[in-house]
Amino acid sequence: xxxYIFSGDFPRSKLLxxxxxxxxxxxxxxxxxxxxxxxxxxxxxxxxxxxxxASYDLxxxxxxxxxxxxxxxxxxxAYGVAITLNEMGRxxxxxFIGTALGFVGSVLLAFLIGLFSLRVKAIFFAMVTLAVAxxxxxxxxxxxxxxxxxxxxxxxxxxxxxxxxxLMKDKVFGVSINGKLVLYYCILFASFGLFLFMLRVVxxxxxxxxxxxxxxxxxxxxxxxxxVIYRTATNCLAAGMAALAGSLMAIWLKYTGPDTxxxxxxxxxxxxxxxxxxxxxxxxxxxxxxxxxxxxxxxQELMKVASDQFSAMGLPLLPDLIHPDRWLxxxxxxxxxxxxxxxxxxxxxxxxAKT
Amino acid sequence: xxxxxxxxxxxxxxxxxxxxxxxxxLLATAIVSLAALALIGQFDTWxxxxxxxxxxxxxxxxxxxxxxxxxxxxxxxNFGHGAFISLGAFAGISVLLMLxxxxxxxxxxxxxxxxxxxxxxxxxxxxxxxxxxxxxxxKPVYGDHLKQILITMGGLIVTEQLIYVLWGPDEITIxxxxxxxxxxxxxxxxxxxxxxxxxxxxxxxxxxxxxxLNGTRLGLVIRAGVENREMVSALGYRISMVFILVFVxxxxxxxxxxxxxxxxxxVVTAHMGMNVMILIFIVVIIGGLGSVEGCFIGALMVGLLAxxxxxxxxxxxxxxxxxxxxxxxxxxxxxxxxxNKSR
Numbered sequence: 001x002x003x004y005i006f007s008g009d010f011p012r013s014k015l016l017x018x019x020x021x022x023x024x025x026x027x028x029x030x031x032x033x034x035x036x037x038x039x040x041x042x043x044x045x046x047x048x049x050x051x052x053x054a055s056y057d058l059x060x061x062x063x064x065x066x067x068x069x070x071x072x073x074x075x076x077x078a079y080g081v082a083i084t085l086n087e088m089g090r091x092x093x094x095x096f097i098g099t100a101l102g103f104v105g106s107v108l109l110a111f112l113i114g115l116f117s118l119r120v121k122a123i124f125f126a127m128v129t130l131a132v133a134x135x136x137x138x139x140x141x142x143x144x145x146x147x148x149x150x151x152x153x154x155x156x157x158x159x160x161x162x163x164x165x166x167l168m169k170d171k172v173f174g175v176s177i178n179g180k181l182v183l184y185y186c187i188l189f190a191s192f193g194l195f196l197f198m199l200r201v202v203x204x205x206x207x208x209x210x211x212x213x214x215x216x217x218x219x220x221x222x223x224x225x226x227x228v229i230y231r232t233a234t235n236c237l238a239a240g241m242a243a244l245a246g247s248l249m250a251i252w253l254k255y256t257g258p259d260t261x262x263x264x265x266x267x268x269x270x271x272x273x274x275x276x277x278x279x280x281x282x283x284x285x286x287x288x289x290x291x292x293x294x295x296x297x298x299x300q301e302l303m304k305v306a307s308d309q310f311s312a313m314g315l316p317l318l319p320d321l322i323h324p325d326r327w328l329x330x331x332x333x334x335x336x337x338x339x340x341x342x343x344x345x346x347x348x349x350x351x352x353a354k355t
Numbered sequence: 356x357x358x359x360x361x362x363x364x365x366x367x368x369x370x371x372x373x374x375x376x377x378x379x380x381l382l383a384t385a386i387v388s389l390a391a392l393a394l395i396g397q398f399d400t401w402x403x404x405x406x407x408x409x410x411x412x413x414x415x416x417x418x419x420x421x422x423x424x425x426x427x428x429x430x431x432x433n434f435g436h437g438a439f440i441s442l443g444a445f446a447g448i449s450v451l452l453m454l455x456x457x458x459x460x461x462x463x464x465x466x467x468x469x470x471x472x473x474x475x476x477x478x479x480x481x482x483x484x485x486x487x488x489x490x491x492x493x494k495p496v497y498g499d500h501l502k503q504i505l506i507t508m509g510g511l512i513v514t515e516q517l518i519y520v521l522w523g524p525d526e527i528t529i530x531x532x533x534x535x536x537x538x539x540x541x542x543x544x545x546x547x548x549x550x551x552x553x554x555x556x557x558x559x560x561x562x563x564x565x566x567x568l569n570g571t572r573l574g575l576v577i578r579a580g581v582e583n584r585e586m587v588s589a590l591g592y593r594i595s596m597v598f599i600l601v602f603v604x605x606x607x608x609x610x611x612x613x614x615x616x617x618x619x620x621x622v623v624t625a626h627m628g629m630n631v632m633i634l635i636f637i638v639v640i641i642g643g644l645g646s647v648e649g650c651f652i653g654a655l656m657v658g659l660l661a662x663x664x665x666x667x668x669x670x671x672x673x674x675x676x677x678x679x680x681x682x683x684x685x686x687x688x689x690x691x692x693x694x695n696k697s698r
Contacts (some may be wrong), residue, residue, distance in 0.1 A: 004475035046658075058631070066504045066505070109643060116681070123504065127640055128632060128640070131633055131677055131680065132677065133638075135677045139674065140675065170477060212443075248572075268512060272512075275505060320521075325519070326516055326519060328512060328516055331512075332509050332512035332516060333513055335505075335509040336506055339496075339506045339509060
């Protein structure tokens, strides 16, 4: 049963299993354990980023492709839902059509980009995707009639999914059962479902071929696998998954703008999450995104305390170095160190520690 | 020695006819700009736009040349290059802000001196930063493209954040020195002074670089290293020293370009390097990875096209670079002037 759900790919480390269980239980019970809208926002962000980062790991960790256009697909998914909800009004049909359009659109675009540039070296693909993604961002801000430009779009989702809709009169263990909670669980389980689907993919024969390409493309080709086809297929798959994650984000936030979906900063975040969590294993995406987003939301407060302490002591430069806005500096250093010393990330470390 | 040098001049490009393979891209650039003249219709507007385009192209070339050379010689694509651009801009601007009496004086000589000082400071700082970057970040990952991309991205993030630490989180606005504000006017043709300076400096850099690469012994080693690294080290040259030298020079050029770009935009942010990087990548791809002359032509094309389309059809201007890249790659998949690699 478990073997079926996890596609035979178990965490293979006691500590890692424990961490994963804590994360999953924490996400499922967030509304009860940490009441308040801020913790719910954080939990949702973690859930959605797990999907997004895992889909990026399909490219980077499994196939060895560096793409900088992943946020573009994320954005296409998000804008698909945002635009249909904005134009058609709050309804489930709008959500479904938007999600489907976003999904199909990004798969097609990924296919085109792949045709155009996947035949060549990794570096080339990285540069082309960076250029295309930046052009897309500009396009979105130009087409402000549809996309709201820099301001983005704010829209409403069906009433049954909003906090105003009460399912029960009484609170259950102090939490009111309303539409927002329903939406929370819908998105959470959709994320879990997508994650398990990707786990299925990477442990299929198809996934093995991808790893073969990563390890030695020439040999994979020599054995008789058309590597270009596999790489293009992964690119499309990853793009589709990213688009779905984007749609989930758009439904949850009820707002879609360039800063939440398309910006290069998010791309950098994804890269950091994948590498720090662990490339080439989807559990790395879970650990990486949880760690990163927790740090993003809570480490800053810790740094603020420390920074204030140091500046009260009158030390030069040090308060600036640990200023709360500089947390990315430390993650950048952590990132470089992990590329050097543990390329398989936290997950790889944990697995090694076991044996 | 002397026989070697003779061999060098003999192997230098044979006399080219105007329509040879290697001249086609330059011709294409000229044709594009003439076509733009036909579309724009007014001669004075066209001259202004062309000069603006040339200036932009030259600045992009200065920033991109280091990247393409480093790639050609070492097979390293440095995503952290953008950070050097920002770093150079900040260093240069700081120098200019420290010399208000020089930049504000109504004496062209003092103004130019201030800019030169800023450029020297910027190049010094980015050169040192480049040295550290090469030793600490890039050296351990030679030969592994995937790790190079990741680790230089990491370097970019850290450097950008360090700029925030050192210069604070706000963008800095700066006025150009007095002598470089405004423009010369010839009848109805207006030429911005700063753009003229950018063109001159860009040309100087281009020809200096060409001379170094084609006319000196060091350039010979570098070009040979681009074509076949192992053979050069087998002949007794310490190719790793040449690597470092080129990396430092490339970073310093990025710093130089950063100062110019900062003065051009009249505002510097830590993120500016990464924003220009996208243009630079397009230029480097168009020119052919590793080719300095291709990079030059690519930069001119991008700069000119950006200005022409900005005037003719502002809506599509932003996408025009991507379109140009696609077209060029369909024409020449390896870029305009590809480098012959034996690897």
